[in-house]
Amino acid sequence: MRETTKTPVRDPGRPGDLRLAPSVLSADFGLLAEQVGEVAPAADWLHVDVMDGHFVPNVTIGPPVVASLRRHTPLFFDCHLMMTEPGRYLKDFADAGADGCTVHVEIGRTDELLDEMRAMGLRTGLAANPDTPFEALEPHLGRVDLVLCMTVFPGFGGQEFMEDVLPKIEKVRRELDRRELAADLQVDGGVDERTAPLAAAAGANVLVAGSAVFGRDKPWEAVESIRRAAEDWNTF
Ligand code: DX5
Ligand code: ZN
Numbered sequence: 001m002r003e004t005t006k007t008p009v010r011d012p013g014r015p016g017d018l019r020l021a022p023s024v025l026s027a028d029f030g031l032l033a034e035q036v037g038e039v040a041p042a043a044d045w046l047h048v049d050v051m052d053g054h055f056v057p058n059v060t061i062g063p064p065v066v067a068s069l070r071r072h073t074p075l076f077f078d079c080h081l082m083m084t085e086p087g088r089y090l091k092d093f094a095d096a097g098a099d100g101c102t103v104h105v106e107i108g109r110t111d112e113l114l115d116e117m118r119a120m121g122l123r124t125g126l127a128a129n130p131d132t133p134f135e136a137l138e139p140h141l142g143r144v145d146l147v148l149c150m151t152v153f154p155g156f157g158g159q160e161f162m163e164d165v166l167p168k169i170e171k172v173r174r175e176l177d178r179r180e181l182a183a184d185l186q187v188d189g190g191v192d193e194r195t196a197p198l199a200a201a202a203g204a205n206v207l208v209a210g211s212a213v214f215g216r217d218k219p220w221e222a223v224e225s226i227r228r229a230a231e232d233w234n235t236f
Pocket of ligand 1: 047049080152154155157158189208210211212
């Protein structure tokens with residue numbers, strides 16, 4: 001029995017609310033629409049990992065797959081662009097049905113890319129690798145809808161959550177609150193029932209989970225159990 005029956009929607013929701021974003025990276029790409037359909041009633045967003053073989057040593061999917069998925073689900077598409085030159089493809093992602101795009105701060109041209117995304121009607125996200133300091137994100141916090149703190153080095157699913165990123169997540173949360181900025185704070189990498197409460201306690205509110213969702217027999221139940229674990233963080 002599925003525990004959740006809510007209708008999936010493209011609305012991103014209220015900034016700061018807890019949201020679960022299954023990552024399609026760990027789905028069976030041959031059954032993508034079917035597997036997304038299974039988690040959609042439990043999920044808030046769909047996290048789409050785009051890898052270019054340059055920024056990260058892996059290649060995944062691009063705008064045509066986003067466009068195909070768009071025909072099968074009304075979920076909010078949160079596209080994580082692990083790319084050296086995302087600017088060349090932003091328009092293609094927007095046209096394909098992406099709702100938000102997240103670029104990495106390490107590649108530079110951040111202000112320009114954020115402006116381009118905003119002009120295209122995309123929700124704007126800015127990501128930092130585990131070893132990229134808070135100070136690299138800080139100047140941009142007032143201009144983004146989402147800050148993504150990677151808790152693994154990007155490129156592959158199934159890696160272990162890096163707890164030493166937690167102090168940076170706390171810093172971002174403190175700064176967002178201090179400046180009363182309505183941005184979401186997302187974590188991505190190694191999130192499961194054990195680590196979701198750690199991320200939530202540090203101030204993250206959008207949790208990406210790949211292998212902990214699609215690696216299970218009943219992925220929709222995994223989304224709910226990770227959600228419950230995050231909701232209960234203050235009882236740990
Ligand atoms: C890693 C990707 C993640 C990945 C997470 O480069 O950005 O979104 O899918 O997978 P898990 O949850 O298995 O660590
Ligand atoms: Zn990702």
